[in-house]
Amino acid sequence: MSLRDYLSLTKPRIIPLIVFVGFASSFIASRGIPPLHVIFGIVVGGGLATAGSLVMNSYLEADVDSKMRRTMHRPLPQHRIVPPERAFLLGISLITFGLTVSLLTLNLIATSFIMLGSLIYVIIYTIILKPRTSLNIVLGGFAGSCACLAGWYAVTFSDQLIAWVLAMLVFVWTPSHFWSLAVVTEEDYSAAGIPMLPSIVGPIKASKYIVLNTLVLIPVSLLLAPFLEGYGLYIYLGFTALTGVVLLITNLKLLKNPTKENAWLAFKFSSPYLALVFLVAMVASVM
Numbered sequence: 583m584s585l586r587d588y589l590s591l592t593k594p595r596i597i598p599l600i601v602f603v604g605f606a607s608s609f610i611a612s613r614g615i616p617p618l619h620v621i622f623g624i625v626v627g628g629g630l631a632t633a634g635s636l637v638m639n640s641y642l643e644a645d646v647d648s649k650m651r652r653t654m655h656r657p658l659p660q661h662r663i664v665p666p667e668r669a670f671l672l673g674i675s676l677i678t679f680g681l682t683v684s685l686l687t688l689n690l691i692a693t694s695f696i697m698l699g700s701l702i703y704v705i706i707y708t709i710i711l712k713p714r715t716s717l718n719i720v721l722g723g724f725a726g727s728c729a730c731l732a733g734w735y736a737v738t739f740s741d742q743l744i745a746w747v748l749a750m751l752v753f754v755w756t757p758s759h760f761w762s763l764a765v766v767t768e769e770d771y772s773a774a775g776i777p778m779l780p781s782i783v784g785p786i787k788a789s790k791y792i793v794l795n796t797l798v799l800i801p802v803s804l805l806l807a808p809f810l811e812g813y814g815l816y817i818y819l820g821f822t823a824l825t826g827v828v829l830l831i832t833n834l835k836l837l838k839n840p841t842k843e844n845a846w847l848a849f850k851f852s853s854p855y856l857a858l859v860f861l862v863a864m865v866a867s868v869m
Contacts, residue, residue, distance in 0.1 A: 587657035591640040591669055592633040592676075599857055600632045600699075600729050601625055606860040607733030607748050610867045611741070619687045620736045627684030628696050628732060634676030635700040635725075639708050641669040650770035684732075692736035699728030716779045719764075723756030724749075747805045748863075752856065754802045758795045758833065759852040761788055765836070765845035785840040792848065793833045800826035803859055814866030821862045829855055 604624045608616040615621075640647070640658060644666060648659035657663045677700050684693040707722030715721075727749035734745035764771060764778040765788055771781040780788035803822045810818055832851045836844040 584662075587662050588669075588672060590657055591637045591663075591672065593636040593640070594633075596636060597629055597632050600726060601629045602857055603726065603748075603752060603860055604628050604729035604733040606864050607730040607745065608737050609733075609864045610744065610748070611734045611737035614868055616737050620733075623684050623687030623692070623736060624733055627680045627682075627687060627693075628729060629680070630676050630683065631680030631696050631700050632729075634673045634678075634680060635703045637669055637673035637676060638704045641666065641673055642704070642708050644669075646774045646776060649774040650767070652767050652770050688732070688736045691739075692732045695728045695732035695735065699725045699732070702728065712776060714777070716777045716782045718778070719760045720757050723753045726752045726756060741809070744806065744809050747802075747809075748860075750802055750805070751799075751859065754795065754799045755852070755856045758792050758799060758829070759849065759856075761792050761795070762833075762836070762845050762849035762852060765789070765792075765840065766842045766849065785845070789833070789837040789840045789845075793830070793837050796826070796830050796833050800830065806863055810866050810869075812869055814869030817869070818862055818866040822859055825855055825858060 601624065605616075605621065608620050608624055612620075616624075640656065644656075644658035647653035647656050653659065658666055658669060663669055681693060681697055681700075684696050688696075702722065703725035707718060707725060711718040711722055730748040730752055731745055734742075734748065761779055764780045765785045768778075768780045768785060771778040779791060783791075800823075803826055804819065807815055807819050807822075829848075829851055832844075832848040836848045
């Protein structure tokens, strides 16, 4: 048992993206750098709550992780954290600390969305949906959308349609991203009895769903354009259209030849896609 083992329970590669879309949403709502207390609440409060939710996911899925080659070497399946209830206490503590920081620095609505994101990810996605339906990631993706809504409502209650467009962008991006990874790890999910879409319908049909989802994602990404002005509008339109087309090309390559290599390519390109679109949206919002 080590500090590194506890840190790995938080899945630290996921946290920056969730925190960033929350911050980006607050930046767009402010049309510039948001107040310091908002930044602190989103980054620290939201970050701690996200970390706690991911620890709870690690705790609840320890048995599942032990059956998958990709995850069997994590601390809980390897019994490096004993008793495992320590992970449960860590997760609850981080969520509690995160919500406390949020409540002290943000308004109640923003804090409520941070709490809702945790509830959706831990209870709705991890406990209820993931072991029961291949639509798990589709419905569970709203947990990430809550970060956008928290960031927006921490700054303003006006122009709420923009907030929900940003939330929809995260929601629609999620399936293409995770289904591509699930094609790579199809056998793992089958062995663990988790009904991820590719393990249920196979990589060929799953690739079709990935393409269809991206065909929805591209127009959704353009919905922000009517709220932008001047050069920012053209920069955002050009960038999102280009990256959307490139993402679609990687998906079509996977559809044509549904190998793990092509699925990994689609996954790796989709990984920075969301952060880049939000970054360009931030730049466009101040032009």
